[in-house]
Amino acid sequence: MELFIQQLINGLTVGSVYSLVALGLTLVYGILHIPNFAHGALYMMGGYVTLTAMSQAGLPYGLAIVVSMVVVGLLGVLMERLVFYPLRDAPPLHDKIAAIGILLFLEAFAQFVWGADYQTMPTPYGNVVTVFGLTLTVQRILIIASTVVIMMLLYLFLKKTFIGASIIAMAQNREGANLVGINTNKVAMMTFLLSGGLAALAASLASPINLVFPGMGHLVILKAFVIIILGGMGSIPGAIVGGYILGFSESLGATYVSNDYKDIIAFAILVIILTVKPNGLFAKEGH
Amino acid sequence: MAVFEKRHLWLAVLAVLALALPLLVANGYYLHMMTMSFIWMIAVYGLNLFAGYTGYLSLAHAGFFAVGAYTLGILTVKVGLPFWGAFALSCAFTSLLGLAIGLVALRTKEHFFAIYTLCVGYIIYLVIDKWDSLTGGVRGFIGIPAPSDIGPLSFQTPVAQYYLVLFFLFAVIFVMYRLVYSLTGRTYIAIRNSEELALTLGISTMKNKLASFVLSVFFTSLAGALYASFIRFLGPDIAYVTVMFDFLTYLLVGGIGTLAGPVVGTLLITFLSQQLQFLQDYRMLIFGPVLTLLIIFYPHGIAGGFIRYQAKRAEARRLEREANQTAAELAASRQGRDGRYVKEG
Amino acid sequence: MFLHVERLTKRFGGLLAVNDVTFSVEQGKINAIIGPNGAGKSTFFNLISGLHRPTSGTITFKGRDITRLPANERAKLGIARTFQTTHLFEQSTVMDNVIIGHRLRTESNLFDAILRTKRHRREEQACKEKAMEVLDFVGLTGVADRLVANLSQEQKKRVAFALALATDPELVLLDEPAAGVNPDETEGLEELIVKMVEGGLTVCLIEHKMSMIMKIADRIMVLNYGEKIAEGTPEEVQNNEAVIQAYLGGSTVA
Numbered sequence: 062m063e064l065f066i067q068q069l070i071n072g073l074t075v076g077s078v079y080s081l082v083a084l085g086l087t088l089v090y091g092i093l094h095i096p097n098f099a100h101g102a103l104y105m106m107g108g109y110v111t112l113t114a115m116s117q118a119g120l121p122y123g124l125a126i127v128v129s130m131v132v133v134g135l136l137g138v139l140m141e142r143l144v145f146y147p148l149r150d151a152p153p154l155h156d157k158i159a160a161i162g163i164l165l166f167l168e169a170f171a172q173f174v175w176g177a178d179y180q181t182m183p184t185p186y187g188n189v190v191t192v193f194g195l196t197l198t199v200q201r202i203l204i205i206a207s208t209v210v211i212m213m214l215l216y217l218f219l220k221k222t223f224i225g226a227s228i229i230a231m232a233q234n235r236e237g238a239n240l241v242g243i244n245t246n247k248v249a250m251m252t253f254l255l256s257g258g259l260a261a262l263a264a265s266l267a268s269p270i271n272l273v274f275p276g277m278g279h280l281v282i283l284k285a286f287v288i289i290i291l292g293g294m295g296s297i298p299g300a301i302v303g304g305y306i307l308g309f310s311e312s313l314g315a316t317y318v319s320n321d322y323k324d325i326i327a328f329a330i331l332v333i334i335l336t337v338k339p340n341g342l343f344a345k346e347g348h
Numbered sequence: 349m350a351v352f353e354k355r356h357l358w359l360a361v362l363a364v365l366a367l368a369l370p371l372l373v374a375n376g377y378y379l380h381m382m383t384m385s386f387i388w389m390i391a392v393y394g395l396n397l398f399a400g401y402t403g404y405l406s407l408a409h410a411g412f413f414a415v416g417a418y419t420l421g422i423l424t425v426k427v428g429l430p431f432w433g434a435f436a437l438s439c440a441f442t443s444l445l446g447l448a449i450g451l452v453a454l455r456t457k458e459h460f461f462a463i464y465t466l467c468v469g470y471i472i473y474l475v476i477d478k479w480d481s482l483t484g485g486v487r488g489f490i491g492i493p494a495p496s497d498i499g500p501l502s503f504q505t506p507v508a509q510y511y512l513v514l515f516f517l518f519a520v521i522f523v524m525y526r527l528v529y530s531l532t533g534r535t536y537i538a539i540r541n542s543e544e545l546a547l548t549l550g551i552s553t554m555k556n557k558l559a560s561f562v563l564s565v566f567f568t569s570l571a572g573a574l575y576a577s578f579i580r581f582l583g584p585d586i587a588y589v590t591v592m593f594d595f596l597t598y599l600l601v602g603g604i605g606t607l608a609g610p611v612v613g614t615l616l617i618t619f620l621s622q623q624l625q626f627l628q629d630y631r632m633l634i635f636g637p638v639l640t641l642l643i644i645f646y647p648h649g650i651a652g653g654f655i656r657y658q659a660k661r662a663e664a665r666r667l668e669r670e671a672n673q674t675a676a677e678l679a680a681s682r683q684g685r686d687g688r689y690v691k692e693g
Numbered sequence: 694m695f696l697h698v699e700r701l702t703k704r705f706g707g708l709l710a711v712n713d714v715t716f717s718v719e720q721g722k723i724n725a726i727i728g729p730n731g732a733g734k735s736t737f738f739n740l741i742s743g744l745h746r747p748t749s750g751t752i753t754f755k756g757r758d759i760t761r762l763p764a765n766e767r768a769k770l771g772i773a774r775t776f777q778t779t780h781l782f783e784q785s786t787v788m789d790n791v792i793i794g795h796r797l798r799t800e801s802n803l804f805d806a807i808l809r810t811k812r813h814r815r816e817e818q819a820c821k822e823k824a825m826e827v828l829d830f831v832g833l834t835g836v837a838d839r840l841v842a843n844l845s846q847e848q849k850k851r852v853a854f855a856l857a858l859a860t861d862p863e864l865v866l867l868d869e870p871a872a873g874v875n876p877d878e879t880e881g882l883e884e885l886i887v888k889m890v891e892g893g894l895t896v897c898l899i900e901h902k903m904s905m906i907m908k909i910a911d912r913i914m915v916l917n918y919g920e921k922i923a924e925g926t927p928e929e930v931q932n933n934e935a936v937i938q939a940y941l942g943g944s945t946v947a
Contacts, residue, residue: 523807526806526807526808526809527803527806527807530801530805530806530807530809530813530817531793531796531799531801531806531813531816531817531820532801532802532803532805532806533806534789534792534793534796535793535796537782537785538782538793538796541780541781541782542780542782544744544776544780545776545780545781546765547743547744547763547764547765547768548742548743548744548764548765548768548773548774549765549768549793549794549796549797549856549860550765550766550768550769550796550797550798550860551765551793551796551797552765553765559802559803563803656784659784659840663839663840663843666839
């Protein structure tokens with residue numbers, strides 16, 4: 062029983078990271094209908110920037126994360142302006158290929174600057190506590206808590222601020238939003254800023270556990286795609302719920318089925334879903 | 349007879365050069381490199397058929413390449429089948445796998461399709477990596493035989509293998525050539541142009557997409573099987589997504605949706621990669637941005653750009669001809685009116 | 694009954710795009726569908742040609758229920774359509790675009806193509822001849838070898854017509870054929886549409902240009918907010934109160 066609860070907590074932790082990444086991805090897809098294949102690279106850069114901020118600039122963990130969120134958020138904006146904006150009228154094939162080009166470049170860049178080795182990220186929250194008879198590292202609690210806080214902040218932002226409302230409007234109808242005077246360019250940039258920030262946060266929270274290395278974005282981004290297809294491309298609650306469902310499935314699957322093949326769980330779920338519902342679980346006909 | 353355009357003359361020239369190469373260049377290293385690039389070209393033709401002519405981006409093709417390669421390895425080394433039987437079976441098996449996956453994947457729309465195939469490719473990589481007993485996992489798979497003799501022809505030497513691979517490349521290009529100008533090829537292109545329009549024209553998009561997908565997987569598996577038998581050693585990384593992106597880069601630089609694209613792109617990039625050997629691990633530092641810049645500013649690639657240039661020249665010539673004709677007619681009518689050339693007032 | 698829709702309804706989530714429309718297309722006549730922007734006309738065409746599934750209601754064509762039939766099957770039965778934005782392959786020649794129009798009447802497959810079988814050669818020839826025939830019908834024989842990108846808007850519309858005609862249809866749905874075309878050229882398109890009907894086809898068209906509609910339409914249906922608000926001859930519709938109300942506040946192109 063203890064093992065079970067331990068794995069539940071593990072699932073919560075993993076799910077939190079997945080949700081954060083999926084959130085960023087779904088925000089971008091929601092308003093621009095672009096599946097940003099380079100999102101994994103943003104995640105990876107988030108990890109490296111935090112690491113560098115801590116090791117080179119000597120910043121404390123929390124501050125380093127904030128720096129990382131800003132830097133990667135800006136990187137996202139750069140991507141939007143330089144790559145996705147020029148391609149807005151091109152066939153969808155081009156968006157994907159362009160994103161892949163960015164992904165390849167950023168990974169090679171990371172390897173060039175920081176090397177290919179797995180690096181550890183020190184954290185002030187590495188100590189272990191005992192809660193209700195369970196042993197947890199504080200880091201895991203931090204991950205779960207931060208995610209909940211961020212999600213609440215995001216919710217407030219989207220519902221209560223003007224820009225937030227603009228994002229939602231644009232997600233529903235880009236043309237219409239433009240027509241009523243919403244500056245769709247600003248909104249696009251804002252969304253990428255958010256998306257990058259969320260990815261950086263997720264990476265920074267997860268890295269003390271999962272280490273930092275150039276390929277760290279691969280698996281995560283693939284699973285994030287599975288999540289948003291599960292939860293509905295563009296749906297925020299879908300990304301959150303989907304992220305946790307996957308987190309739990311993997312955690313329990315790793316323990317009770319097979320650790321080696323736990324990564325397949327995500328893709329197996331995807332295959333099953335798309336086989337039965339080719340347009341995803343929450344398909345809406347027509348845009 | 350299908351259209352034989354001037355630019356195809358270049359392909360013929362390259363073909364002759366390719367045939368003559370081993371006689372001109374004795375260097376074993378270059379021979380090896382060319383054989384490898386032929387293998388890549390076959391795989392890229394597979395990708396080109398589907399992405400370039402039917403318009404869907406499949407990210408699973410590196411996976412199919414690996415399946416073709418590993419199946420040949422397993423069938424010859426572990427099951428002990430004779431080489432050519434195993435070869436045919438590998439391609440057949442991978443194509444069937446492609447059919448099964450296509451049946452599900454092709455019911456999804458573009459974005460989902462790309463993501464789905466990306467995941468399929470990853471699953472294949474994972475299975476190859478983890479299923480030690482079958483594939484050797486990370487340690488790799490060794491001992492794959494070179495192609496066995498067909499009658500008097502022996503394929504044990506690098507030169508013989510070069511010609512064998514070249515033969516398959518010619519066959520693939522021939523099939524593509526026949527396909528592209530045929531009714532079937534036109535059907536694929538119609539689907540790529542607008543699936544909605546294709547449907548209203550009575551085209552069964554599902555059947556055609558599926559056929560095109562399976563054929564493209566077949567080509568890729570062919571390349572995989574040849575790879576296995578040429579390199580004689582396999583590792584899971586041939587299924588990894590980096591190989592996929594390599595294919596994509598070759599295709600894009602050469603010209604997606606063109607007949608010459610895969611040849612041009614692969615040759616150019618493998619050549620450049622050789623020159624930039626010192627960058628080996630970091631070639632993506634250059635190729636990444638190149639890919640992105642290409643798709644933004646020059647999505648048609650080298651061959652595609654050339655075709656457009658030709659079309660522009662043809663149109664300019666046509667307009668000039670028309671202008672000259674109009675001027676001539678005007679002059680004639682002025683003259684006709686009273687027998688003399690009258691200046692318009 | 695040639696083409697008949699009974700209580701056709703299409704709902705997109707919360708939006709009712711087409712609401713309980715019952716309508717018959719008269720064979721051999723020019724039927725028009727008009728209505729203010731957003732009235733659901735294009736959605737209506739999408740339902741008939743099969744690109745959308747109706748939420749409820751039925752569609753019958755030549756006595757056969759085609760409500761569940763896929764779009765490409767409906768094309769084979771004889772329903773052709775054009776699109777508002779022509780969807781033509783701009784980087785190809787006119788001939789290359791129109792050749793594919795006759796494909797649905799051919800049987801050749803992948804193997805026929807690769808092996809260049811007799812069947813393939815025969816069918817390829819048939820498609821070419823059909824393309825020349827329809828290009829001649831729409832008056833574009835002279836531009837057969839030009840890239841679509843280099844044509845004028847009116848010529849592109851004619852190519853779209855030719856493409857639809859190449860499918861050997863019985864019913865042709867024209868979605869705003871005169872959009873973006875100047876008044877002189879509009880007359881040319883009007884003549885072409887009348888010529889099509891004189892040749893035995895049935896036409897159903899969506900248009901905003903009232904002059905065109907009033908001149909050539911035999912029967913008109915008016916949609917507003919997805920509902921049918923009027924139906925009848927041009928005279929009847931012109932004087933219909935509900936129609937006049939619907940258009941007030943919008944703009945009509947003379």
